[in-house]
Amino acid sequence: MLAVQVVDYGKPWEVVRTMEATEPPSPPAGQLKVKLLAAPIHPADLLLMRGLYGKRPSLPVGMGGEGVASVVDVGEGTDFKRGDRVIIPYGHDTWADHLTISAKRAVKVPAGIDDAQASMAMINPFTARLMLTDFVELAPGEFVIQNAANSGVGRAVIAIAKARGLRTVNVVRRPELIDELKAAGGDVVLVDGQDLPKRVAEATGNAPIRLGFEGVAGEAMRSLTGTVAEGGTLVVYAGMSAQPAVAFPPHLIFRDLTIRGFWLIKWFRSADPRLVAEIQHEMLPLIADGSIKVPVEHIYPLSSAREAISHAARAKGKILFTAS
Amino acid sequence: MLAVQVVDYGKPWEVVRTMEATEPPSPPAGQLKVKLLAAPIHPADLLLMRGLYGKRPSLPVGMGGEGVASVVDVGEGTDFKRGDRVIIPYGHDTWADHLTISAKRAVKVPAGIDDAQASMAMINPFTARLMLTDFVELAPGEFVIQNAANSGVGRAVIAIAKARGLRTVNVVRRPELIDELKAAGGDVVLVDGQDLPKRVAEATGNAPIRLGFEGVAGEAMRSLTGTVAEGGTLVVYAGMSAQPAVAFPPHLIFRDLTIRGFWLIKWFRSADPRLVAEIQHEMLPLIADGSIKVPVEHIYPLSSAREAISHAARAKGKILFTAS
Numbered sequence: 001m002l003a004v005q006v007v008d009y010g011k012p013w014e015v016v017r018t019m020e021a022t023e024p025p026s027p028p029a030g031q032l033k034v035k036l037l038a039a040p041i042h043p044a045d046l047l048l049m050r051g052l053y054g055k056r057p058s059l060p061v062g063m064g065g066e067g068v069a070s071v072v073d074v075g076e077g078t079d080f081k082r083g084d085r086v087i088i089p090y091g092h093d094t095w096a097d098h099l100t101i102s103a104k105r106a107v108k109v110p111a112g113i114d115d116a117q118a119s120m121a122m123i124n125p126f127t128a129r130l131m132l133t134d135f136v137e138l139a140p141g142e143f144v145i146q147n148a149a150n151s152g153v154g155r156a157v158i159a160i161a162k163a164r165g166l167r168t169v170n171v172v173r174r175p176e177l178i179d180e181l182k183a184a185g186g187d188v189v190l191v192d193g194q195d196l197p198k199r200v201a202e203a204t205g206n207a208p209i210r211l212g213f214e215g216v217a218g219e220a221m222r223s224l225t226g227t228v229a230e231g232g233t234l235v236v237y238a239g240m241s242a243q244p245a246v247a248f249p250p251h252l253i254f255r256d257l258t259i260r261g262f263w264l265i266k267w268f269r270s271a272d273p274r275l276v277a278e279i280q281h282e283m284l285p286l287i288a289d290g291s292i293k294v295p296v297e298h299i300y301p302l303s304s305a306r307e308a309i310s311h312a313a314r315a316k317g318k319i320l321f322t323a324s
Numbered sequence: 325m326l327a328v329q330v331v332d333y334g335k336p337w338e339v340v341r342t343m344e345a346t347e348p349p350s351p352p353a354g355q356l357k358v359k360l361l362a363a364p365i366h367p368a369d370l371l372l373m374r375g376l377y378g379k380r381p382s383l384p385v386g387m388g389g390e391g392v393a394s395v396v397d398v399g400e401g402t403d404f405k406r407g408d409r410v411i412i413p414y415g416h417d418t419w420a421d422h423l424t425i426s427a428k429r430a431v432k433v434p435a436g437i438d439d440a441q442a443s444m445a446m447i448n449p450f451t452a453r454l455m456l457t458d459f460v461e462l463a464p465g466e467f468v469i470q471n472a473a474n475s476g477v478g479r480a481v482i483a484i485a486k487a488r489g490l491r492t493v494n495v496v497r498r499p500e501l502i503d504e505l506k507a508a509g510g511d512v513v514l515v516d517g518q519d520l521p522k523r524v525a526e527a528t529g530n531a532p533i534r535l536g537f538e539g540v541a542g543e544a545m546r547s548l549t550g551t552v553a554e555g556g557t558l559v560v561y562a563g564m565s566a567q568p569a570v571a572f573p574p575h576l577i578f579r580d581l582t583i584r585g586f587w588l589i590k591w592f593r594s595a596d597p598r599l600v601a602e603i604q605h606e607m608l609p610l611i612a613d614g615s616i617k618v619p620v621e622h623i624y625p626l627s628s629a630r631e632a633i634s635h636a637a638r639a640k641g642k643i644l645f646t647a648s
Contacts, residue, residue: 054578239573249563252585254378
């Protein structure tokens, strides 16, 4: 079988290889052998290839953070059958034709969800969900604010917030996204700029916003910091501008703000598998009804790793792998 | 009597005035009439005059955040007598010849402390003490790290940390401060620079540093952020460089850092007076034995407000007021 590996740290399309790997044998009791249906290429994967991610494993190393697969062989004592579609549990290198996974930790995918959307059920939706629940206890109707509102996480925030009875203020850089994000369920959508705090206050009737999500860094972060209420929290989950994280010290000091980092990988390392399953079952209906939907640009077989990675580095929509 | 007021927002030496004010009458029961001995001019006072502080009171407004005074008249039912030196409680505009204060909230100053040092017993030492105790629970022997180590707060951090059995890593911009801050009790003193995290790790034997104090902002903050351990907290209490607060998003995200603002004025607004007194009694011995000592550059009468403020804006040591 084929698997995608990284053999060096550098430009992603230069350090990625498709390798021949040993196909897993028939699964032992409680395990499933699965064949990859779809696995996304995330910005974090490219960061890891560049050696700029939060972990820097020894090389060569398998890749891929999430995906959906089809059961091809079942170990004893499991509830699955051949052809079942499952979300690959956290902790596997998903860019491989076949994997052996724990039946207990595998979650079946409902029929109404296509492979591509199912393959992205974990990383971005979990990030959005946990940022909404694990930092500030919000009451129904409260606003949260985010920049990078058009990103995978941003769109998941809109959908999950709405499902939980919260409202969103969404900050974007391009005006043409306003209608699109409103259609996606964003309550307020604004273009970033110097007077952002004033426009946010107007659009929300001066509602205090106690929680913000920061995915851009740079000046966009300074701007967002000015919109969060006294005592509020800003959660930094990405720095898409590749600029430093920036805040205005008087905002931090006089308004008693908290800035926190959030990294899903760290959360997974100590997460209770029952909670993981619970959140997956909370996310799947939102994916099934189209509330969480990521535009897909192209799907490549694992044999075209370089082409896929090169495309992912410049794509607007998502690039996915499927089995070769 | 004379009192110093701000009549407009602008350049501090242009908007400050010495005014004739009504001297308070004999104090009612439980109150003391006091005469100012010394009151410092802090950077925060100059920020307020420029309209850049966390509060922007309607004008004209009295000024001065702390000070020491001599009792000149006592209300019934107090333990004080004429000539007692007291720390003026929080909440008074101290830049005035006379004040009426609550005897219950006044703290007597021990004989071994001079007026100038007694007048600065509150703002900087309280900031240092509360940052050391109210954000991260530290075990004896743990390191804290700070930049602006030569500031009033920075020197108080060194003294209070030592008194509490903690160790300090002190980051400065000028090499000539190294010996001085080591003599003041700093365990490690380093000059800021790109490889700061590496040098901190060497100097501390790779001890995890879970708490940092940030008083500079700009690149100095980015540098400091790299020295704080995974899960650690950076408390921002000032931005002396007048640059934005800057952090490296991967530090925040992958190392799960928390950045918090701290503003003493907000703390005082809801502080229990018994806790205030307790901390004052914890600070006074450190001032008495010279552990907390702020270099004084000049003392002006209240009648020379413009000259004093103008001097404070460019002084290296502290500028104080005394009664006219």
